[in-house]
Amino acid sequence: MLTWDSNALAAAASGVRGACWLIEANFLSGVQRMTNWPTDVTDPGSGNTFTRAGNALSLAVMNESEDNSPGKLVISISVADGAILAKAIGAASEYRNRSIRAFLQLMTATGVPTGAAKQRYYGYMESTSIERAQPDTRTGKAGGSGVIKITCTKPGLSRSRHDDGLRLTHAQQQIAYPGDNGYEYVPNLIEKPQPWLSVRFQAWEPPKG
């Protein structure tokens, strides 16, 4: 459950508040802290300062759910950030399977961080790729861009994939709630689906001709 401290709660409940992402990437050669807010942000909770990456940093849509889908998070960072670029094109050991966390930081209406940042994602950096959009040479317009994309996966991804169909069993329910027989016939129902067709329906024949 997401619980805020009183300051963050006040910001969340207010009609106007700011919000930004704080990213903590644990590269082999050191932790990099970045934010998509346009100035450096100090988390009042941890006291850590996250360096602004401004428009250089964006997160693919982050879905929050309680299922075990193998959600991936893609973090995009501008290739203009030399420090990150060096890591992303360096040895794979620099980022591969290194942890990364994303925190949601609430702000006041004047852009001051308020309340401790809340961790919303924990995962591992899996692979990096660099994508470039070419400028439009036909019209001579500038506007080419390049981003480093770091794909991150949740811990336990393999287990999630293999046990996607895992359900609570009758035996487990008996341990948790003795006497509750709600799951007693579940395996039977799943494994032996029975179409319940009425006698009239089964006797019905389509009109001929």
Added chain:
Amino acid sequence: MAIIAMPTSLLVGTLTQRIHRFDEHEMSGETGDSADRLLGVPRWGMSIGSPNKINAAAMDDWRDLLVRLRGRVNFLSAWDVKRAAPRGTCRGTMTLSGTHAKGATSLTIAVTGQNGLTLVSGDWLQLGSGLTGQLVMVVGGTYTANTSQIVVTVEHPLRWQFSGGAAVTWDKALGHYKLLTESIQFCTVEGGMLESGAGGDFMEQW
């Protein structure tokens, strides 16, 4: 990235000022109750253009400025040409009195010999210098200095902390901008006798 200063001799024909805000608006379709979310701090924006029909010497100032910007590589430092100095009467050396926190909108500015003089809504002040500084506008009416200080309300809220003693510039208070437009141009008119049409759209950057 260099900072290219707007030359004082630059003939400005048009100047449009903007505020760029990056807010997300959420509204309940059922009740109309709304909430707004700031996704970034606000930025000043401006568009400047040359006057119509100026001679080659005047256009050379524009050429020099816009070419040296190297597109979006360099910053432009520019002031509001129609309000290079405050409409209020307060002058002299100004510095911030005490530390001003990020997000602050009330500034205490140390001044000397300005007793009874004023700063008024719409006056520009530049805090600090260069890309670590900030351009703010006085809002909320008329503020009067006493013998040692003047307290004013400004917008936008300070985007970072400023230390006590930081310079406050009122004479040609500078903002730092980068070009938004993708190309710049210079036009020749009147059969090559005069020139026109230089300029660009800019947004504050740091």
